[in-house]
Amino acid sequence: MLDIRRIPIPALIGLVLTALFVLAAILAPWISPHDNAEIVGDVWEPMSAAHWLGTDNLGRDLLSRMIYGARITLFIAVLATALSFSLGAILGFSAAVFGGWFDTILSRLVDLLMSIPTLIMGLVVLSVLPTNLVTLILVMGILDSTRVYRLSRAVAVDINVMDYVEAAKLRGEGSAWIIFREILPNALSPLVSELGLRFIYAVLFLSTLSFLGLGVQPPDADWGGMVKENKDGIVFGIAAALIPAGAIAALAISVNLVADWILNRTTSLKGGRG
Amino acid sequence: MSSPILKLIAQRVALGILLLLAISVLIFAGTQILPGDVAQAILGQSATPESLANLREQLGLNDPAYVRYFHWLGGVLTGDLGTAMSSGQDIATSIKGRLWNTLFLAFWAAVVAVPLAIILGLIAVRYRNGWVDKLISGLALASTSFPEFFIGYLLVYFFAVKWQIFPAISTVYDGMPFGERMQAIALPATALTLVVLAHMMRMTRAAILNVMQSAYVETAELKGLSAFAVIRKHAFPNAIAPIINVVMLNLAYLIVGVVVVEVIFVYPGMGQYLVDHVTKRDVPVVQAVGLIFAAVYISLNIIADIAAIVANPRLRHPK
Amino acid sequence: MADSKAKPGVLLDIRNLRIEATVYPPGEAPKNIVLVHDVSLTLEKGKVLGLIGESGAGKSTIGLSSMGYGRGGVRITGGEVILNGRDILKGGKEGFRKLRGREVCYVAQSAAAAFNPAHRLMDQVVEATLLHGTATRAEAEKRAVALFKKLSLPNPETIGERFPHQVSGGQLQRVMTAMALCSEPDLIVFDEPTTALDVTTQIDVLSAIKDAIRDTHVAALYITHDLAVVAQVSDEIMVLRHGRLVEWGGTRQIIKEPRQEYTNALVSVHEIEHQEQNPGATPFLSVKNVTAAYGGGHVKVLKNVSVDIYPGQTLAVVGESGSGKSTLARAITGLLPPEQGTVTFDGRPLANRLADRPKEDLRQLQMIYQMADVAMNPRQTVGTIIGRPLEFYFGMRGRERDKRVAELLDEIEMGKGFVDRYPAELSGGQKQRVCIARSLAAKPKLIICDEVTSALDPLVANGILKLLLNLQQHEKVAYLFITHDLATVKSIADSIAVMYRGEVVRYGSKSKVLTPPFDAYTDLLLSSVPEMEIGWLEKAIKGRRMASAGN
DSSP states (O other), rough: OOGGGGGGGGHHHHHHHHHHHHHHHHTHHHHHOOTTOOOOOTTTTOOOSSSTOOTTTTSBBBHHHHHHHHHHHHHHHHHHHHHHHHHHHHHHHHHHHHHHHHHHHHHHHHHHHHHOHHHHHHHHTTSOOOOSSSHHHHHHHHHHHHHHHHHHHHHHHHHTHHHHHHHHHTTTOOOIIIIIIHHHHHHHHHHHHHHHHHHHHHHHHHHHHHHHHHHHHHHSSHHHHHHHGGGGGGGGGGGHHHHHHHHHHHHHHHHHHHHHHHHHTTTTTTTTTO | OHHHHHHHHHHHHHHHHHEEEEEEEHHHHHTTSSOOOOHHHOOOTTTHHHHHHHHHHHHHHTOOOOHHHHHHHHHTTTTTTBBBBOOOHHHHHHHHHHHHHHHHHHHHHHHHHHHHHHHHHHHHHHHHTTTHHHHHHHHHHHHHOOHHHHHHHHIIIIIIIISOSSOOSSOOOOTOOOHHHHHHHHHHHHHHHHHHHHHHHHHHHHHHHHTTTSSHHHHHHHHOHHHHHHHIIIHHHHHHHHHHHHHHHHHHHHHHHHHHHHHHTTTOOOHHHHHHHHHTTTTTHHHHHHHHHHHHHHHHHHHHHHHHHHHHHHHHHHO | OOOOOTTTTTTEEEEEEEEEEEOOOTTTTOOOEEEEEEEEEEEEEEEEEEEETTTTTHHHHHHHTTTTOOTTTEEEEEEEEETEEGGGGGGGGHHHHHHHHHEEEOOSOOHHHHHTTTTTTHHHHHHHHHHHHOOOOOHHHHHHHHHHHHOSSSTTGGGGGGGGGGGGGHHHHHHHHHHHHHOOHHHHHHSTTTTTTHHHHHHHHHHHHHHHHHHHEEEEEEEEEOOOEEEHOEEEEEETTTTTTEEEEHHHHHHHHHHHHHHHHHHHOOOOOOOOOOOSOOSSSSEEOOOEEETTTEEEEEEEEEEEETTTTTTEEOTTSSSSHHHHHHHHSSSSSOOOOEEEEEEEESSSSSGGGHHHHHEEEEEEOOOOHHHHHSSOOHHHHHHHHHHHHHHOOOHHHHHHHHHHHHHHTTOGGGTOOOOOGSOHHHHHHHHHHHHHHHHOSEEESSTTTTOHHHHHHHHHHHHHHHHHHHHHOOEEEEEEEEHHHHOOSSSSEEHHHHHHHEEEEEEHHSSSSSSHHHOOOOTTTTOOSSSSSHHHHHHSSOOTTTO
16 A cells, blocks of 8 residues: 555655654654753854763753754644644534534634734734643644634535535434534545645644744754854854754754655545545 | 625724634733742842832732732733833833834835745746756645744855855844944844745745646636636636735744844844743733734734635625 | 638638647556537628537537637647637737737636636626727727627626626626627637526526627527527527537427437437326325424525425426525425424424434335435445445345345446446446436335436436336326426426425416416416527517516
C-alpha cells in the first residue's frame, strides 16, 4: 500500500524531518549529551566539537536544550491539538447533523470567539491565569477549537445534503450510522489536512506565547522560550536565538508537506485505494 | 447606491457594533476568571485587613460584576480607559502616542505588502503551474510556516548587525524627522510585510484563478480579445470584490503580527505596551488595549464584508 | 505547405483533424489520449451542419477547433482547418484572434455563465463588433436592437440596458445568439444552445435561431445530442462517436434511412415496446388532496394534489421546472410533511413525517435519484451499497447476503466482478443500475424514480428504461416516474399526471391523457416535444395556443 518509491520528494523530506523531530522528543533523556539545566561552559560559546550547537545565554549546552525543547514543544502542541480537534470536530458534526437551536447557539458563540484574534484573546486570558502546562493546553485548545468547529461543520453540512445521505435517511438509518458510516469517511480528507494545519498553528502559537514570556516558564523551555532567552545575543552577532527559531520553521514546513501529501492521496475518490 | 445595498450595509455595521459590545463583555469576563485579589496584589502580603477592605471599597471591587462592567464600559465610551495598576498612569494618555506609532508602522507595511501581493498573485496566475508559479507558491508556503520572530531576528542579524544598514532597535520619539523615522521602522515594517505577504498572495492567487476559470472569460477569448484585454475588461471587474475581501482579512491579520514585531524591535507601540502589562498582570491595561485591538479587527472585517456587498452587481442592480 | 484551393461555396473545410489531450490519472504517470481521430467535414456557405453524438463523442471539441480553440489543455495535433480558403492552424495566435468574433462566433450552452455579471448586456453584445472595427458604436447598437426584435425578445429597445442576472434563461440564450450575429460572421458554432432550457422555452429559442440563420444567410455548426432537435434546423447531419465519424448525410436520409447501426439506434431511441396496462380495482398508493408548502406555510408548492398508483404499474408525473413534481416525491416520502391531505399506502395511512414511519413502511417505498454519482457514497463499494438494505431490512449477513447481492447484480445485467468496485470506477449507466439494484434489494412495492434518465445519454437512458420495464414485469413493482421528458412518458407510462405550478392539470390513463381535446398547458407541453420529423418545428409554432409562462 505504501510504496516508498511513489512518495513525491517534498513529502518524503517532510516525513523524514517530522520523524526526526518526533524521535528526538521521545528519546530525549537517552540521546541528549547533557542535562537540560546543566551548565557546561561559557556563555554563548560558538559551535565546536564538544558542543555541536554551542552554548546558550547561561552556558548550557544548546543541543541538549534543543532536544528537550523538542520534547516540551511537541508534547504541549500535540495535547492542545488533540483537545482542539476533538472538541471542534465533535461539536461541528453534531451541529451540522442535529441543526436547530443547538446549531444556532453554538455557531453564534463560535462566531463571537472568532471575531477577536486568537493571540489577543490568549494574552487577555493569560494575564489572569496561572502559567502552568494545564492552563496553557486548555487555553490553546479551546481557542483553536473554533476554527476546527467551523471547518468540520461546513464539511458535514456539505455532505449532509448529498443524495446518498438522504437515501440513508429515507432507508430509516439512525443518526449514528449516518454520522459514522456516511458522513465521516467522506470528511476524513479535509479533516486530516486540517489536523496538520492545527498542529502547526499550535506549535507557532505556543512558541509565540513563550517568546512573549507567557508560555512555558524557566528553567524549562520550549523552543519559543529559548528564543526569548537568547535574543539579546543577536545584537552582538550571536546567532544562538536563530537556531530554535529555525527549528520551529523546519518543523512547521515538514508537517505542511506531509499534510499536503495526505490531502492529495485521500482526495482520490477510489476509496483511498492506490 | 440602491436602497437594498444601504440596508445591507447598515445591517452589517449594526451587527459589528453588537459584536463589539459582546467582545467587551467577553474581555471583561475573561479577566474575572480567577477571583484573584487585586487589592492584595497592590498592597502586598503585609497589608492589614482594614487597609485591604478600604482599598477594595475605593476601587469598587465590592460591587457585583455587572456593575463593575457597566462602570468600565461607561468610562471607555467617554474616553476614560482607566488607570494602569502597575504604574498609576492614565491609560488613555499612555496609549495615544503608542497608537499613532503602531498605525504608522502598520500603514507602511500594508502599503508595501498589498500591491506586492496582488502583483505576485497576478504573475502566479499568468504563469500558472509553471516554475514561476511553483516558486512563488513554495516561498509563500515556507513563509507562512515561519514564526514572526524568526523572520524578525533574521532581519536584525543580517541587516542590523552584520551589514549595519538599519538599527536593531527601533526607537522613535516625538518630533523625529521623517527620514530618520522611516529608517527606524524599516526592519520592523519589512518583518511585518513578509509575515502578511505570504497569506495575502496565496489568497489573491486563488481569488484571481477562480475568476479566470469562469465561463465568461472563455467567451471573451472566443470573441478574439487579447489576453491582456480579457484580464482588464472581464476578469478584473469581477476580481475586485474578492481581492478587497482578501486584503481586508489580511490587514486584520496584521494586527496580530504587530504585537510580536514590536516586541522584537522594542518599538514603542500598542503591542509592546500590551505585552509588558500582560506579564505584569495589569488587568485594566489589558482590558483597554484588548478592546482597542478587537475594535480595529472587527472594523476591518466589516469593511471587507461591505466591499464584497458593494462590488456584487446583483446587489447593485436588483431585478 | 501549399494552401489548398478554395472550392467555390465551401466555407469550412476540415481535413483529417486530430485532437489530443493529456490526462493526469491519480497515482499514475500523465498520458496522452486522442479525442478526435482524423475527422473530415465540409460546410458550404449558408448551410447548417448538425453535429450529433453522445457525451465524449468530440462534437464540442470539433466545433471549437473551427475557431482554433481548445478547452482545458486540449490541443490540435494534426490535420487542416481551412476557413474561407486559408488554413487557420497556420495563422498562430494573432490569426486566431482576428477570426474569432469576426468570421466565426460561438454560442455557448449556458448563457447565464457565459455573460459577465459585471457588464450590461448591450456592452457585451457589441463588444466583438467594436473590437474588430466592423462598425461604429451607433451602427452596432442599431444592428443589435434589430436582432433583438428579430429574435422576439421583450422590450428590444431597452433590454440592452439590463444586466445578465435581471433577464431570464431563455431570453439570455437569445441575447447570446444576437451577440454572435451582431458581428455578421460567416460561421456560428451553436454548442447545445437549448439543452439547458425548459421544453416549452426550447421551442421558441429554436425557432428564433432558425429564423435568424435563414435571414442572415450565416452558416452554422449545430452541436447537440438530441437528434429530434437537430433535425429541425440542419441541412446535413454528421454522427460522431468516440471522436470518429460514424455517418454523414442529408437530414432526410439520416432520419429516414440511417445506414449505420449506431445511427439507427439513435434514431429509434424513443421507441420502446410497452403495453399500456389497465388500472386494477384498488390503488396501491393514494395521494388525496395533498397541499404542501415551504417557509412555514408561505410558499405553496403543492396545491390539492390527488393521484393514484396501481400495483405493478407506472404513473408518470410530467412537468417543467417549478411544476412541483419533485416536491410531490418529497411529500410522499415524508421529507416534506404535507399541510393538508393524506397519503395512503396499502390500505393504511402513511405518517406525515419520515421520522414517524415504521421500518416496514420505509422498506416498501424506495427512491432512485437523478444524479447517480451523488446518490451513492463514494467511499463504499458496490457490494456494500447494494448489501446494506439487505442487512438493514432483512438482517441478512455474510454468505447469504453476498449471494443475494450477486443475484441482484445479475438482474441489473452487471456481473459479480463489480462487487468490489467503487462508484468512481463506473460509467454513468452502470452507476444508475447500481442505484436500481440498491432499491430493489429492499423488495419494495413502489419505487419513486426522480428524473433517473435525465442526466444520461439517450442510448444509455434507453437501456435503463428497458431494464426498469423488465424488472417491473418480474418483481411486480410499481413506479412513480418523475420526468420532464414527454418522449419517455409516451414509451413507458400506464397513467400520466401533468403538473403545472404545483397543481395537477390533467390526470388519467395514458391513452386518455394523450388524446385531445387538451387543456391549454398540456397542449403547449405536448406540442413542444420535438418529433423526429422534418418540418415539425414550423407546424408547432403555428399551432401554439398559450404563451409559455416565464419567458
